[in-house]
Amino acid sequence: MAEPLRTPYGGYDVLDKWDSPSWDDFTREVVRRRLEEVPGRRFLTAEEWETLDAVCARLIPQDDRGDRPVPIVPFIDQRLHDDRGDGYRYADMPEMREAWRLGVAGIERQAAERHGERFTQLSAPTQEEILLQVQRGRVAGGPWDTLPPQRFFTDVLLRTVVGIYYAHPAAWSEVGFGGPASPRGYVRRELGSRDSWEAAEAWNPVRGAGGAP
Amino acid sequence: MRGAVPPRPAKQRLRAVAEPGAEARSGPARRLYQGAAALSFSVFADSAVEHYRGGFYNPAMYVGPTVSALALGASLSAVRAGRRGSAARTAIFGTAAVAGLVGAGFHVRNVLKREGGLSWLNLFYGAPIGAPLGATFAGLFGLAAERLSSRRDGPNGGKAPARRSTAGELLGLAAAAGLLGTAAEAGLLHFRGAFQDPFMYIPVTVPPLAAVALGRTALRRAGGRSGGVARTLLWTTAATGFVGMGFHAYGIHRNMGGWRNWMQMIQQGPPVPAPPSFTGMALAGIAALDLMDGAHG
Numbered sequence: 001m002a003e004p005l006r007t008p009y010g011g012y013d014v015l016d017k018w019d020s021p022s023w024d025d026f027t028r029e030v031v032r033r034r035l036e037e038v039p040g041r042r043f044l045t046a047e048e049w050e051t052l053d054a055v056c057a058r059l060i061p062q063d064d065r066g067d068r069p070v071p072i073v074p075f076i077d078q079r080l081h082d083d084r085g086d087g088y089r090y091a092d093m094p095e096m097r098e099a100w101r102l103g104v105a106g107i108e109r110q111a112a113e114r115h116g117e118r119f120t121q122l123s124a125p126t127q128e129e130i131l132l133q134v135q136r137g138r139v140a141g142g143p144w145d146t147l148p149p150q151r152f153f154t155d156v157l158l159r160t161v162v163g164i165y166y167a168h169p170a171a172w173s174e175v176g177f178g179g180p181a182s183p184r185g186y187v188r189r190e191l192g193s194r195d196s197w198e199a200a201e202a203w204n205p206v207r208g209a210g211g212a213p
Numbered sequence: 214m215r216g217a218v219p220p221r222p223a224k225q226r227l228r229a230v231a232e233p234g235a236e237a238r239s240g241p242a243r244r245l246y247q248g249a250a251a252l253s254f255s256v257f258a259d260s261a262v263e264h265y266r267g268g269f270y271n272p273a274m275y276v277g278p279t280v281s282a283l284a285l286g287a288s289l290s291a292v293r294a295g296r297r298g299s300a301a302r303t304a305i306f307g308t309a310a311v312a313g314l315v316g317a318g319f320h321v322r323n324v325l326k327r328e329g330g331l332s333w334l335n336l337f338y339g340a341p342i343g344a345p346l347g348a349t350f351a352g353l354f355g356l357a358a359e360r361l362s363s364r365r366d367g368p369n370g371g372k373a374p375a376r377r378s379t380a381g382e383l384l385g386l387a388a389a390a391g392l393l394g395t396a397a398e399a400g401l402l403h404f405r406g407a408f409q410d411p412f413m414y415i416p417v418t419v420p421p422l423a424a425v426a427l428g429r430t431a432l433r434r435a436g437g438r439s440g441g442v443a444r445t446l447l448w449t450t451a452a453t454g455f456v457g458m459g460f461h462a463y464g465i466h467r468n469m470g471g472w473r474n475w476m477q478m479i480q481q482g483p484p485v486p487a488p489p490s491f492t493g494m495a496l497a498g499i500a501a502l503d504l505m506d507g508a509h510g
Contacts, residue, residue, distance in 0.1 A: 021474045183470035187480040193268055197476065 002063035008201040009176040014169050022184040022197055031169060031179070039074045043081040043097070047118075048104045049073055054120045055107065058127050059161050070168040072161055076100070079160070090155065092148055103152045106143035107134065176201065241381075241507070243292060244500035245358035248388075249306070250288035251454065252351035252493030256313075257281035258486030259344065266480045267340075277316055277345060284309040284351050291358065298363035303356065310352030316345025337405045343398040347490050350391045354497045357384055361504075381504030385431030388498035392424035392450065395490050406483070412460055415453055420491055423450045427498045430505065440502045447502070451495035457488025 015031075017023050023031075041049050052073045062069035079085075085096040093099055110130050111119040119127060133139050135153040165171050172179055176199035188195050260277035267274060287302040320340035327335045336342070357380070399416040408414060423446035430440040461483035466472055468482045479485065 021470055021476070024470070184474050184477050185469070185481075187266055187477055188268060193270075195477070 004064045005174065007174050007176070008203050009173065009199045010202050012173055012176060012199040014172040014177065014179055014199075017179060017197075020184075020197070022178060023180075024183045027180050027182065034168065038071045039078040039081075041074075041077055044073075044077050044100075044104075047108075048101070049077065051104050051108055051119050052076060054127060055104075055131065055157070056161055058124065058131055059158065060165050065170070070165050070170050072164045075164045075167075076160060090148075090151055093151055093156075094146060096156075099147060099152060099156055102143040102147040103157060106139060106147060106149065106152075107131070109142045109144075110134070110139055173199075241500040241503040242358045242361040244496055244503060245354045245361070245384075246288045246291040248493045248496030248500060249351045249355040249358065250285060250292060250493070251489045251496060252347050252354065253281045253285035253288055253309070255486050255489040255493060256344070256347040256351060257285050259484050262479055262484070262486075263341075263344075271319075273319060276312055277348065280305075280309050280312040281348050281351065284348065284355060288351070288355055291355075291362075298359040303359045306352040306355030306359065308352070309348045310356065311349075313345045313347065313349030313352060316348065317342060320345055336401060341398060341402075343394050346391075346394060347493075350387070350497070351493065353387060354384075354493070354500075358500075381501050381507070382431040384504060385427050385498060385501035388494055388501055389424040389428040389431070391494040392420045392427070392491070392498065395494055396420040396424070399487075399491075410460070410464075416457065416488070416491060419446065419453055420450045420495070423447045423495065423498065427501065430502065440505065444499065444502055447495045447498045451492045451499070454489045454492030454495065457491065458485055461485045461488060 018028065044052065056072045060070075060072070080097050080100055083097060089096065089099075094102060107130060108119050110133065111117060111122060114130070115122055115126060119130065122130070131153070134149045137148075137150045139149050166175070166177075169179070171177075178184075178198055184197060186195055186198075194200065257278055260281060264274040264277060269275060283305045287305045291299075291302060320342045323340035324335045324342060325331060327339055329335055361380070396417055399420075403413040403417065406413060423443065426443035426446050427440075430443045462485055464483035465475070465478040465485070468474070468478050470478065472478070
Protein backbone atom coordinates (compact mmCIF):
# COMPACT_ATOMS: atom_id res chain seq x y z
CA MET A 1 0.00 0.00 0.00
CA ALA A 2 1.41 3.33 -1.09
CA GLU A 3 1.82 6.26 1.23
CA PRO A 4 -1.43 8.15 1.86
CA LEU A 5 -2.07 11.05 -0.47
CA ARG A 6 -0.91 14.23 1.21
CA THR A 7 -3.61 16.86 1.08
CA PRO A 8 -3.86 20.26 2.78
CA TYR A 9 -6.90 18.95 4.66
CA GLY A 10 -5.00 16.51 6.87
CA GLY A 11 -7.45 14.99 9.33
CA TYR A 12 -10.58 16.33 7.65
CA ASP A 13 -13.37 13.80 7.20
CA VAL A 14 -16.56 15.05 5.59
CA LEU A 15 -18.49 12.23 7.30
CA ASP A 16 -17.94 14.05 10.60
CA LYS A 17 -20.69 16.38 9.36
CA TRP A 18 -23.17 13.49 9.42
CA ASP A 19 -25.08 14.75 12.48
CA SER A 20 -24.26 18.44 12.06
CA PRO A 21 -26.64 21.12 10.73
CA SER A 22 -24.73 20.89 7.43
CA TRP A 23 -26.56 17.70 6.52
CA ASP A 24 -30.22 16.75 6.69
CA ASP A 25 -32.08 13.46 6.34
CA PHE A 26 -32.19 13.69 2.58
CA THR A 27 -28.44 14.22 2.27
CA ARG A 28 -27.74 11.45 4.76
CA GLU A 29 -29.90 9.01 2.81
CA VAL A 30 -28.24 9.82 -0.51
CA VAL A 31 -24.74 9.51 0.96
CA ARG A 32 -25.63 6.33 2.84
CA ARG A 33 -26.80 4.70 -0.38
CA ARG A 34 -23.64 5.79 -2.16
CA LEU A 35 -21.49 4.27 0.59
CA GLU A 36 -23.39 1.07 1.27
CA GLU A 37 -25.32 0.14 -1.84
CA VAL A 38 -22.56 -0.32 -4.40
CA PRO A 39 -24.25 -1.78 -7.50
CA GLY A 40 -23.20 -5.15 -8.88
CA ARG A 41 -22.39 -6.10 -12.47
CA ARG A 42 -25.46 -6.12 -14.68
CA PHE A 43 -24.57 -4.61 -18.04
CA LEU A 44 -20.86 -5.13 -18.72
CA THR A 45 -19.35 -8.56 -19.34
CA ALA A 46 -16.88 -9.81 -16.73
CA GLU A 47 -14.01 -9.08 -19.14
CA GLU A 48 -15.22 -5.57 -19.94
CA TRP A 49 -15.57 -4.92 -16.20
CA GLU A 50 -11.97 -6.04 -15.58
CA THR A 51 -10.62 -3.94 -18.42
CA LEU A 52 -12.46 -0.83 -17.20
CA ASP A 53 -11.24 -1.46 -13.68
CA ALA A 54 -7.65 -1.49 -14.92
CA VAL A 55 -8.28 1.66 -16.98
CA CYS A 56 -9.69 3.46 -13.92
CA ALA A 57 -6.67 2.40 -11.86
CA ARG A 58 -4.50 4.29 -14.37
CA LEU A 59 -6.73 7.37 -14.67
CA ILE A 60 -7.15 7.77 -10.90
CA PRO A 61 -4.63 5.55 -9.09
CA GLN A 62 -5.87 4.65 -5.63
CA ASP A 63 -2.95 2.56 -4.36
CA ASP A 64 -2.99 4.57 -1.15
CA ARG A 65 -6.53 3.46 -0.33
CA GLY A 66 -5.52 -0.21 -0.04
CA ASP A 67 -8.50 -2.53 -0.18
CA ARG A 68 -11.02 0.30 0.10
CA PRO A 69 -10.78 2.23 -3.16
CA VAL A 70 -13.60 4.50 -4.28
CA PRO A 71 -15.74 2.22 -6.46
CA ILE A 72 -15.97 3.55 -10.01
CA VAL A 73 -16.76 0.74 -12.44
CA PRO A 74 -19.88 -0.37 -10.46
CA PHE A 75 -21.40 3.06 -11.04
CA ILE A 76 -20.44 3.07 -14.75
CA ASP A 77 -22.20 -0.26 -15.05
CA GLN A 78 -25.23 1.09 -13.22
CA ARG A 79 -25.41 4.04 -15.58
CA LEU A 80 -25.19 1.76 -18.60
CA HIS A 81 -27.69 -0.71 -17.18
CA ASP A 82 -30.19 2.06 -16.48
CA ASP A 83 -29.27 3.62 -19.84
CA ARG A 84 -29.31 6.97 -18.09
CA GLY A 85 -27.22 9.27 -20.26
CA ASP A 86 -26.46 12.97 -20.16
CA GLY A 87 -29.34 13.77 -22.45
CA TYR A 88 -27.05 14.79 -25.28
CA ARG A 89 -24.09 13.49 -27.26
CA TYR A 90 -21.84 14.61 -30.06
CA ALA A 91 -23.27 13.93 -33.49
CA ASP A 92 -20.28 11.82 -34.49
CA MET A 93 -20.54 9.67 -31.37
CA PRO A 94 -22.53 6.45 -31.09
CA GLU A 95 -25.22 6.08 -28.45
CA MET A 96 -23.86 5.78 -24.88
CA ARG A 97 -23.98 2.02 -24.34
CA GLU A 98 -22.52 1.43 -27.78
CA ALA A 99 -19.75 3.95 -27.17
CA TRP A 100 -18.59 2.21 -23.99
CA ARG A 101 -18.66 -1.24 -25.57
CA LEU A 102 -16.66 0.00 -28.57
CA GLY A 103 -14.23 1.95 -26.40
CA VAL A 104 -13.39 -0.99 -24.15
CA ALA A 105 -13.06 -3.27 -27.17
CA GLY A 106 -10.81 -0.71 -28.85
CA ILE A 107 -8.49 -0.56 -25.84
CA GLU A 108 -8.28 -4.36 -25.71
CA ARG A 109 -7.66 -4.47 -29.45
CA GLN A 110 -4.73 -2.08 -29.02
CA ALA A 111 -3.31 -4.25 -26.22
CA ALA A 112 -3.64 -7.40 -28.31
CA GLU A 113 -2.22 -5.91 -31.52
CA ARG A 114 0.78 -4.14 -29.95
CA HIS A 115 1.60 -6.48 -27.07
CA GLY A 116 -0.28 -9.69 -27.67
CA GLU A 117 -1.86 -9.65 -24.24
CA ARG A 118 -4.98 -8.52 -22.46
CA PHE A 119 -4.90 -4.92 -21.22
CA THR A 120 -5.19 -6.14 -17.63
CA GLN A 121 -2.04 -8.20 -17.98
CA LEU A 122 0.16 -5.31 -19.08
CA SER A 123 2.45 -3.27 -16.82
CA ALA A 124 1.24 0.11 -15.64
CA PRO A 125 3.58 2.09 -17.97
CA THR A 126 2.43 0.04 -20.97
CA GLN A 127 -1.22 0.55 -20.02
CA GLU A 128 -0.62 4.28 -19.77
CA GLU A 129 1.06 4.27 -23.17
CA ILE A 130 -2.03 2.67 -24.72
CA LEU A 131 -4.39 5.15 -23.02
CA LEU A 132 -2.17 8.00 -24.23
CA GLN A 133 -2.52 6.71 -27.79
CA VAL A 134 -6.30 6.70 -27.43
CA GLN A 135 -6.29 10.18 -25.93
CA ARG A 136 -4.18 11.49 -28.82
CA GLY A 137 -6.20 9.72 -31.47
CA ARG A 138 -3.29 7.52 -32.56
CA VAL A 139 -5.40 4.39 -32.85
CA ALA A 140 -7.31 3.13 -35.87
CA GLY A 141 -9.22 0.16 -37.20
CA GLY A 142 -11.85 -2.11 -35.69
CA PRO A 143 -14.01 -0.28 -33.10
CA TRP A 144 -12.16 2.97 -33.75
CA ASP A 145 -13.70 3.14 -37.22
CA THR A 146 -17.04 4.02 -35.64
CA LEU A 147 -15.82 5.58 -32.38
CA PRO A 148 -13.71 8.79 -32.45
CA PRO A 149 -10.97 7.88 -29.89
CA GLN A 150 -10.26 11.41 -28.62
CA ARG A 151 -13.94 12.14 -28.05
CA PHE A 152 -14.37 8.83 -26.27
CA PHE A 153 -11.37 9.40 -24.01
CA THR A 154 -12.01 13.01 -23.03
CA ASP A 155 -15.77 13.43 -23.17
CA VAL A 156 -16.95 9.98 -22.13
CA LEU A 157 -14.31 7.99 -20.29
CA LEU A 158 -12.42 10.67 -18.39
CA ARG A 159 -15.44 12.82 -17.59
CA THR A 160 -17.46 9.88 -16.28
CA VAL A 161 -14.63 8.40 -14.21
CA VAL A 162 -13.68 11.72 -12.61
CA GLY A 163 -17.35 12.55 -12.04
CA ILE A 164 -18.01 9.28 -10.23
CA TYR A 165 -14.80 9.50 -8.18
CA TYR A 166 -15.60 12.97 -6.89
CA ALA A 167 -19.17 11.98 -6.05
CA HIS A 168 -17.75 9.87 -3.21
CA PRO A 169 -17.33 11.24 0.33
CA ALA A 170 -13.77 9.90 0.51
CA ALA A 171 -12.87 12.14 -2.44
CA TRP A 172 -14.76 15.04 -0.81
CA SER A 173 -12.58 14.74 2.29
CA GLU A 174 -9.50 14.68 0.07
CA VAL A 175 -10.30 18.05 -1.51
CA GLY A 176 -11.87 19.65 1.56
CA PHE A 177 -15.38 19.63 0.09
CA GLY A 178 -18.27 19.76 2.55
CA GLY A 179 -20.86 17.82 0.58
CA PRO A 180 -24.14 19.22 -0.74
CA ALA A 181 -24.69 22.92 -0.02
CA SER A 182 -28.03 22.02 1.48
CA PRO A 183 -29.28 22.61 4.04
CA ARG A 184 -26.15 24.58 4.99
CA GLY A 185 -24.54 26.60 2.24
CA TYR A 186 -21.86 29.22 2.09
CA VAL A 187 -21.81 32.70 3.58
CA ARG A 188 -18.32 34.00 2.91
CA ARG A 189 -18.10 34.04 -0.84
CA GLU A 190 -15.17 36.38 -1.31
CA LEU A 191 -12.04 35.00 -2.94
CA GLY A 192 -9.89 33.15 -0.43
CA SER A 193 -12.44 33.30 2.40
CA ARG A 194 -13.70 30.29 4.33
CA ASP A 195 -16.74 29.67 6.49
CA SER A 196 -16.23 28.32 9.98
CA TRP A 197 -17.87 25.01 8.99
CA GLU A 198 -15.59 24.52 5.98
CA ALA A 199 -12.43 22.40 5.99
CA ALA A 200 -9.33 24.41 6.85
CA GLU A 201 -6.24 24.20 4.66
CA ALA A 202 -3.09 23.40 6.59
CA TRP A 203 -1.13 24.84 3.68
CA ASN A 204 -1.94 26.45 0.38
CA PRO A 205 -1.85 23.78 -2.34
CA VAL A 206 -1.28 26.42 -5.03
CA ARG A 207 1.40 28.56 -3.43
CA GLY A 208 2.72 25.74 -1.29
CA ALA A 209 3.09 28.06 1.66
CA GLY A 210 3.92 26.48 4.99
CA GLY A 211 5.44 23.12 4.16
CA ALA A 212 4.22 21.83 0.83
CA PRO A 213 6.14 18.77 -0.30
CA MET B 214 -52.77 73.14 23.19
CA ARG B 215 -51.88 71.11 26.21
CA GLY B 216 -55.01 69.04 25.86
CA ALA B 217 -53.56 67.30 22.83
CA VAL B 218 -50.40 66.26 24.66
CA PRO B 219 -50.49 62.80 26.23
CA PRO B 220 -50.14 62.81 30.00
CA ARG B 221 -46.65 61.31 30.16
CA PRO B 222 -44.61 64.46 29.43
CA ALA B 223 -46.73 66.50 31.79
CA LYS B 224 -45.84 64.15 34.61
CA GLN B 225 -42.21 64.34 33.65
CA ARG B 226 -42.31 68.11 33.76
CA LEU B 227 -43.78 67.99 37.22
CA ARG B 228 -41.13 65.63 38.43
CA ALA B 229 -38.41 67.75 36.90
CA VAL B 230 -39.65 70.73 38.87
CA ALA B 231 -40.01 68.76 42.05
CA GLU B 232 -36.65 67.06 41.76
CA PRO B 233 -34.09 69.34 40.23
CA GLY B 234 -30.95 67.45 39.32
CA ALA B 235 -32.76 64.22 38.62
CA GLU B 236 -32.92 64.75 34.88
CA ALA B 237 -30.98 61.57 34.11
CA ARG B 238 -33.45 59.46 36.04
CA SER B 239 -36.47 60.79 34.24
CA GLY B 240 -37.47 62.97 31.36
CA PRO B 241 -35.75 63.61 28.05
CA ALA B 242 -32.22 62.75 29.18
CA ARG B 243 -33.25 59.31 30.34
CA ARG B 244 -35.22 58.76 27.16
CA LEU B 245 -32.17 59.83 25.17
CA TYR B 246 -29.95 57.37 27.02
CA GLN B 247 -32.50 54.67 26.26
CA GLY B 248 -32.43 55.63 22.60
CA ALA B 249 -28.63 55.61 22.59
CA ALA B 250 -28.69 52.20 24.28
CA ALA B 251 -31.07 50.70 21.70
CA LEU B 252 -29.00 52.12 18.84
CA SER B 253 -25.70 51.00 20.36
CA PHE B 254 -27.05 47.52 20.92
CA SER B 255 -28.20 47.32 17.33
CA VAL B 256 -24.90 48.59 15.95
CA PHE B 257 -22.89 46.37 18.29
CA ALA B 258 -24.69 43.10 17.57
CA ASP B 259 -25.11 43.76 13.87
CA SER B 260 -21.53 44.90 13.24
CA ALA B 261 -20.10 42.10 15.38
CA VAL B 262 -21.87 39.46 13.28
CA GLU B 263 -21.29 41.18 9.94
CA HIS B 264 -17.63 41.91 10.63
CA TYR B 265 -17.16 38.33 11.80
CA ARG B 266 -18.67 37.28 8.51
CA GLY B 267 -16.14 39.52 6.79
CA GLY B 268 -13.44 37.65 8.70
CA PHE B 269 -12.17 40.92 10.25
CA TYR B 270 -9.92 41.08 7.20
CA ASN B 271 -9.17 44.71 8.06
CA PRO B 272 -8.19 45.22 11.73
CA ALA B 273 -10.25 48.44 11.66
CA MET B 274 -13.30 46.19 11.60
CA TYR B 275 -12.82 45.60 15.33
CA VAL B 276 -13.50 49.29 15.96
CA GLY B 277 -17.23 49.22 15.18
CA PRO B 278 -18.25 46.46 17.62
CA THR B 279 -15.84 47.75 20.30
CA VAL B 280 -16.94 51.37 20.22
CA SER B 281 -20.64 50.49 20.08
CA ALA B 282 -20.21 48.05 22.98
CA LEU B 283 -18.65 50.88 25.02
CA ALA B 284 -21.48 53.21 24.01
CA LEU B 285 -24.00 50.54 25.01
CA GLY B 286 -22.34 50.18 28.40
CA ALA B 287 -22.24 53.94 28.91
CA SER B 288 -25.92 54.39 27.97
CA LEU B 289 -27.07 51.51 30.15
CA SER B 290 -25.07 52.70 33.14
CA ALA B 291 -26.62 56.15 32.73
CA VAL B 292 -30.12 54.70 32.44
CA ARG B 293 -29.69 52.40 35.41
CA ALA B 294 -27.74 54.56 37.78
CA GLY B 295 -29.15 57.88 36.68
CA ARG B 296 -25.85 59.49 37.50
CA ARG B 297 -25.01 62.99 36.48
CA GLY B 298 -23.01 63.75 33.40
CA SER B 299 -19.64 62.05 33.42
CA ALA B 300 -16.45 62.85 31.54
CA ALA B 301 -15.86 59.18 30.76
CA ARG B 302 -19.28 58.77 29.17
CA THR B 303 -18.85 62.00 27.25
CA ALA B 304 -15.55 60.71 25.89
CA ILE B 305 -17.13 57.38 24.88
CA PHE B 306 -20.09 59.02 23.17
CA GLY B 307 -17.80 61.46 21.38
CA THR B 308 -15.61 58.59 20.19
CA ALA B 309 -18.67 56.67 18.95
CA ALA B 310 -19.90 59.70 17.02
CA VAL B 311 -16.54 60.13 15.27
CA ALA B 312 -15.98 56.39 14.75
CA GLY B 313 -19.36 56.12 13.02
CA LEU B 314 -18.39 58.80 10.51
CA VAL B 315 -15.02 57.19 9.84
CA GLY B 316 -16.72 53.80 9.52
CA ALA B 317 -19.12 55.18 6.94
CA GLY B 318 -16.08 56.34 5.00
CA PHE B 319 -14.62 52.83 5.12
CA HIS B 320 -17.91 51.38 3.93
CA VAL B 321 -18.11 53.84 1.02
CA ARG B 322 -14.59 52.81 0.05
CA ASN B 323 -15.60 49.14 0.26
CA VAL B 324 -18.48 49.69 -2.14
CA LEU B 325 -16.42 51.80 -4.56
CA LYS B 326 -13.47 49.42 -4.74
CA ARG B 327 -15.66 46.53 -5.82
CA GLU B 328 -15.85 45.49 -9.43
CA GLY B 329 -18.29 47.87 -11.11
CA GLY B 330 -17.86 50.63 -8.51
CA LEU B 331 -21.00 52.46 -7.49
CA SER B 332 -23.78 50.15 -8.65
CA TRP B 333 -26.98 48.73 -7.21
CA LEU B 334 -25.36 45.33 -6.94
CA ASN B 335 -22.50 46.67 -4.83
CA LEU B 336 -24.87 48.76 -2.72
CA PHE B 337 -26.91 45.61 -2.10
CA TYR B 338 -24.02 43.29 -1.28
CA GLY B 339 -21.14 45.57 -0.30
CA ALA B 340 -20.61 47.09 3.12
CA PRO B 341 -23.81 48.95 4.16
CA ILE B 342 -22.91 52.62 3.87
CA GLY B 343 -25.43 53.94 6.36
CA ALA B 344 -24.96 51.32 9.09
CA PRO B 345 -21.92 52.85 10.86
CA LEU B 346 -23.80 56.13 11.20
CA GLY B 347 -25.91 54.35 13.80
CA ALA B 348 -22.91 54.71 16.12
CA THR B 349 -22.70 58.40 15.23
CA PHE B 350 -26.33 58.94 16.17
CA ALA B 351 -25.94 56.89 19.34
CA GLY B 352 -22.95 59.07 20.22
CA LEU B 353 -24.79 62.30 19.46
CA PHE B 354 -27.85 61.27 21.47
CA GLY B 355 -25.56 60.24 24.33
CA LEU B 356 -23.70 63.57 24.19
CA ALA B 357 -26.99 65.45 24.19
CA ALA B 358 -28.15 63.46 27.21
CA GLU B 359 -24.88 64.21 28.96
CA ARG B 360 -25.38 67.93 28.42
CA LEU B 361 -28.96 67.79 29.61
CA SER B 362 -27.91 65.91 32.75
CA SER B 363 -25.10 68.38 33.43
CA ARG B 364 -27.16 71.49 32.91
CA ARG B 365 -29.55 70.50 35.61
CA ASP B 366 -26.66 70.70 38.01
CA GLY B 367 -25.68 74.19 36.91
CA PRO B 368 -26.43 77.47 38.64
CA ASN B 369 -29.88 77.59 37.06
CA GLY B 370 -30.95 74.66 39.14
CA GLY B 371 -34.25 73.23 38.04
CA LYS B 372 -34.84 76.00 35.57
CA ALA B 373 -34.13 75.34 31.96
CA PRO B 374 -31.56 77.75 30.56
CA ALA B 375 -32.76 79.96 27.75
CA ARG B 376 -30.50 78.28 25.17
CA ARG B 377 -32.19 75.00 25.75
CA SER B 378 -35.14 76.18 23.76
CA THR B 379 -33.43 75.13 20.53
CA ALA B 380 -32.08 71.82 21.85
CA GLY B 381 -35.38 70.01 21.34
CA GLU B 382 -35.70 71.29 17.78
CA LEU B 383 -32.14 70.35 16.85
CA LEU B 384 -32.49 66.95 18.42
CA GLY B 385 -35.82 66.45 16.66
CA LEU B 386 -34.29 67.24 13.29
CA ALA B 387 -31.37 64.91 14.01
CA ALA B 388 -33.70 62.07 15.02
CA ALA B 389 -35.83 62.70 11.92
CA ALA B 390 -32.72 62.49 9.72
CA GLY B 391 -31.66 59.32 11.49
CA LEU B 392 -35.08 57.77 10.96
CA LEU B 393 -35.03 58.62 7.27
CA GLY B 394 -31.54 57.19 6.87
CA THR B 395 -32.45 54.00 8.69
CA ALA B 396 -35.60 53.68 6.60
CA ALA B 397 -33.52 54.17 3.43
CA GLU B 398 -31.22 51.33 4.42
CA ALA B 399 -34.12 49.06 5.35
CA GLY B 400 -35.73 49.98 2.05
CA LEU B 401 -32.62 49.05 0.09
CA LEU B 402 -32.27 45.70 1.82
CA HIS B 403 -35.96 44.91 1.80
CA PHE B 404 -36.02 45.70 -1.91
CA ARG B 405 -33.13 43.27 -2.26
CA GLY B 406 -35.39 40.83 -0.43
CA ALA B 407 -38.13 41.61 -2.98
CA PHE B 408 -40.54 42.63 -0.18
CA GLN B 409 -41.46 38.95 -0.14
CA ASP B 410 -43.42 39.48 3.08
CA PRO B 411 -45.93 42.38 3.14
CA PHE B 412 -44.73 43.33 6.63
CA MET B 413 -41.43 44.32 5.02
CA TYR B 414 -43.17 47.53 3.93
CA ILE B 415 -43.64 48.69 7.53
CA PRO B 416 -40.11 50.08 8.05
CA VAL B 417 -40.31 52.03 4.79
CA THR B 418 -43.66 53.60 5.65
CA VAL B 419 -44.12 54.15 9.40
CA PRO B 420 -40.66 55.57 10.27
CA PRO B 421 -40.58 58.03 7.34
CA LEU B 422 -44.03 59.28 8.35
CA ALA B 423 -42.81 59.66 11.93
CA ALA B 424 -39.72 61.48 10.65
CA VAL B 425 -41.82 63.93 8.62
CA ALA B 426 -44.19 64.57 11.54
CA LEU B 427 -41.27 65.06 13.90
CA GLY B 428 -39.46 67.34 11.46
CA ARG B 429 -42.60 69.44 10.95
CA THR B 430 -43.08 69.76 14.69
CA ALA B 431 -39.47 70.82 15.14
CA LEU B 432 -39.63 73.40 12.37
CA ARG B 433 -43.00 74.92 13.33
CA ARG B 434 -41.63 76.59 16.38
CA ALA B 435 -44.16 79.36 16.88
CA GLY B 436 -47.18 78.01 18.68
CA GLY B 437 -49.73 75.56 17.41
CA ARG B 438 -47.38 72.69 18.08
CA SER B 439 -48.63 69.70 19.91
CA GLY B 440 -46.55 66.97 18.37
CA GLY B 441 -49.36 64.57 19.17
CA VAL B 442 -49.30 62.94 15.75
CA ALA B 443 -45.51 62.79 15.80
CA ARG B 444 -45.57 61.24 19.25
CA THR B 445 -47.99 58.51 18.22
CA LEU B 446 -46.00 57.74 15.08
CA LEU B 447 -42.72 57.71 17.02
CA TRP B 448 -44.07 55.26 19.60
CA THR B 449 -45.33 53.10 16.75
CA THR B 450 -41.88 53.25 15.18
CA ALA B 451 -40.26 52.34 18.48
CA ALA B 452 -42.53 49.32 18.73
CA THR B 453 -41.77 48.44 15.09
CA GLY B 454 -38.11 48.04 16.02
CA PHE B 455 -38.97 45.41 18.61
CA VAL B 456 -41.52 43.62 16.47
CA GLY B 457 -39.02 43.67 13.61
CA MET B 458 -36.64 41.52 15.61
CA GLY B 459 -39.41 38.95 15.89
CA PHE B 460 -40.07 39.08 12.15
CA HIS B 461 -36.39 38.65 11.41
CA ALA B 462 -36.18 35.72 13.82
CA TYR B 463 -39.15 34.19 12.00
CA GLY B 464 -37.34 34.85 8.71
CA ILE B 465 -34.42 32.77 9.92
CA HIS B 466 -36.81 30.01 10.95
CA ARG B 467 -38.15 29.96 7.39
CA ASN B 468 -34.69 29.74 5.82
CA MET B 469 -33.04 26.46 4.79
CA GLY B 470 -32.19 24.59 7.98
CA GLY B 471 -33.94 27.18 10.15
CA TRP B 472 -32.60 27.97 13.59
CA ARG B 473 -30.83 24.61 13.73
CA ASN B 474 -28.64 26.11 11.01
CA TRP B 475 -28.20 29.27 13.10
CA MET B 476 -24.46 29.59 12.53
CA GLN B 477 -25.08 30.23 8.84
CA MET B 478 -28.41 31.97 9.20
CA ILE B 479 -27.42 34.68 11.65
CA GLN B 480 -24.82 35.63 9.04
CA GLN B 481 -27.00 35.21 6.00
CA GLY B 482 -30.63 35.47 7.06
CA PRO B 483 -32.42 38.71 7.98
CA PRO B 484 -30.29 40.51 10.62
CA VAL B 485 -32.11 40.03 13.93
CA PRO B 486 -30.44 42.95 15.78
CA ALA B 487 -30.93 45.50 12.97
CA PRO B 488 -34.54 46.68 13.54
CA PRO B 489 -33.96 48.13 17.06
CA SER B 490 -32.14 50.97 15.30
CA PHE B 491 -35.61 52.32 14.62
CA THR B 492 -36.44 52.03 18.31
CA GLY B 493 -33.35 54.02 19.21
CA MET B 494 -34.04 56.79 16.70
CA ALA B 495 -37.71 56.95 17.73
CA LEU B 496 -36.90 57.19 21.45
CA ALA B 497 -34.56 60.08 20.68
CA GLY B 498 -37.37 61.69 18.69
CA ILE B 499 -39.73 61.32 21.64
CA ALA B 500 -37.09 62.88 23.91
CA ALA B 501 -36.92 65.76 21.45
CA LEU B 502 -40.69 66.23 21.66
CA ASP B 503 -40.47 66.19 25.47
CA LEU B 504 -37.75 68.83 25.32
CA MET B 505 -39.81 71.02 23.01
CA ASP B 506 -42.82 70.65 25.29
CA GLY B 507 -40.68 71.45 28.30
CA ALA B 508 -39.28 74.57 26.68
CA HIS B 509 -42.49 75.96 25.27
CA GLY B 510 -45.34 74.23 27.03
